[in-house]
Amino acid sequence: MKKIGVLTSGGDAPGMNAAIRATVRKAIYHEMEVIGVKNGYQGLMDGNFEEMHLGSVGDIIHRGGTILFSARSEKFKTDEGQLRAVEQMKKAGIEGLIVIGGDGSFKGAQKLTEKGVPCIGVPGTIDNDIAGTDFTIGFDTSLNTIIDAVDKVRDTATSHERTYVIEVMGRDAGDLALWAGLSVGAESILIPExxxxFSQIVDRLNRGHKRGKKHSIILLAEGVGSGFDVGKKIEEATDLETRVTVLGHIQRGGSPTGQDRVLASRLGAAAVELLLNNKGGRMVGIRNNQIVDNDINDILKMKHHINNEMFQLSKELSI
Structure with a gap:
């Protein structure tokens, strides 16, 4: 394989640029050409390609977002759209493709592999909701953003003796809320899994108030429901002044942590290695600090699970 492409798809995540950088430089090290695909699968269908050189990825390892941009495309989900993408890649001489994104992006990668273009998935999403890997690119940065925000909220919560419900992202996965909640000493952590x-949440809040606790922090994963609805129910049940903070898209931004930069670099390079060995339809990941790869079909059928021991620990520590 002499020429490969790389794209980012779905929601952006800190560390995507580090993965792009590793992909490009690892490929050039092995004397391969690299084509950057702008605007995800939409750009793949449109032929929005740019030849990548060493300088193309200089000074980006510390930057959030993605220099290749991202877009969602309903047309690509159709057979017609996928065939159009294959046609554009063949015209450009692209023999394999690296897709950095989440499970929706991997579905597209698998369809292209079935149509004759080997694709490798690199898990990039702050939600950490992909099976087959302990961590996804962007999760650690987002986690630290949440911790920093909650630490600031705690200052005002203490000053006014209030209960705060902090709603965080994660789609249908509770990893961000669980890890952040344990990190900040939240009284309760509400996750989909x-x-x-509700009575247990109220009991913990009342116990804390009776022993003189000046504030309480509750972490809520967006997959559970609205933070404002939960905050209203808590205030009605406890008579404690309650406020709600929805962190929103601030969780996706910012310079990636060292953890995410290293993870992205390792996974991007591993993806290139697989294409060098003419493998497609695989997803790279990390297990027990070792790089692994799995069939994308298997990954898409599997469900990501939270660490139940961590959840139990959070309850034991919030007595």
Whole structure:
């Protein structure tokens, strides 16, 4: 394989640029040409290509977002759109493709592999909701953004003796809320994977108030529901002044942490290695700090699971 492409798809995540950089430089090291695809699968269908050189990825390892941009495309989900993308790649001489994104992006990568263009998936999403890998690119940075925000909210929560509900992202996965909640000492952590009885949340808040606790922090994953609805129910049940903060898209931005830069570099390079060995339809990941790869079809059928021991620990520490 002499020429490969790389694109980012779906929601952006800090560390995507580090993965692009590793892909380009690893490929050039092995004397391969690299084509950057702008605007995800939409750009693939449109032939929005740019030849990448060493200088193309200089000074980007520390930058959030993605220099290749990202876009969602309904047309690419059709057979017609996928065939158009294959046609554009053949015209440009692209023999394999590296796709940096989440499970929706991997579905597209698998369709292209079935149509004769080997694709490798690199998990890039702040949600950490992909099976087959302990961590996804962007999760650690987003986690630290949440921790920093909650630490600031805690200052005002203490000053006014309030309860704060902090709503974080994660789609249908609770990893961000769980890890952040344990990190900041939240009284309760509400995640889709564990249905905590509302009465237990109220009991913990009341116990803390009785022993003189000046504030309380509750971490809520967006997959559970609205932070404002939960905040209203808590205030009605406890008579404690309650405020809600929705962190929103601030969680996707910012310079990636060292953890995400290293992970992205390792996964991007591993993806190139697979294409060098003429493998397609695979996803690279990390397990017990070792790089692994799995069939994308298998990954898409599997469900990501949270660490239940961590969830139990968070309850034991919030007594």
């Amino acid at each position: 564990q249905k905590d009885e």
